[in-house]
Amino acid sequence: MTRTFLLLGSGEFEPWTHDVESRALADATGDGSVVILPTASATEGDAVFDRWGRMGVDHYAEVGLRAEVLPLKRREDSFREELAERAEGASLVYFSGGKPQHLADVLRDTPLLDAILRAMGRGAVWAGCSAGAMVVSRSRDGARGSSWLFGLGLVAHASFGVHWDRAAKIPGLAWWMTSRLPDGTWFVGIDERTAILGDGEQWEIFGRGGVDVRGPDRRETFEAGQRFTTPG
Secondary structure, X not given: OOOEEEEEOOOOOOHHHHHHHHHHHHOOOOOOOEEEEOHHHHHHOHHHHHHHHHHHHHHHHOOOOOEEEOOOOOHHHHHOHHHXXXXXXXXXXXXXXXXXXXXXXXXXXXXXXHHHHHHHHHOOEEEEEOHHHHOOOOOOOOOOOOOOOOOOOOOOOEXXXXXXXXXXXXXXXXXXXXXXXXXXXXXXXXXXXXXXXXXXXEEEEEEOOEEEEEEOOEEEEEEOOOEEEOOO
């Protein structure tokens, strides 16, 4: 099944993202709307959650797109039928940044995630920035704190790092993102203010930075405007 992903290293709801979002929506199904889920920031309090939501609504209003914020903060919210229905009808489902473990815990094995995946199967887009990008990664089983437990495995053979150009300047961060990958997994590090759009195998790069792609026998760096592949 083909699914479309728009993954950002940082910079959600900033003006530079309009072009790549327009590209993603050009072939999307659904009702033409965007649903915004600042779920990954919910642990920081309602003020932070609401701020990200307002930023998203204002961002899409600039280009005439209808957008709404879904109040998905806790796992029990993922079992609310009305939220699943609203997410399933949208053309683009946007997960902004925060804590990837919280986001994965809220979504994993829930009716809401099932609804989003059904929508994606029909042509809707998963858009994720920072934590929202990381959770599509493949995950290894293990004790909490010892592996990438937050991966939902939506892209079967790849894991994604974010803020990648900044990670090189923060001691231990790049190691943390790359050392806990399941065997045979490819790693894609996405720079800040950089996005990749693709189907889980074929990707195109947009924005201001680059992408570091690491496989079992390959390591390459790509820039905006270039394309790359990961295994299906």
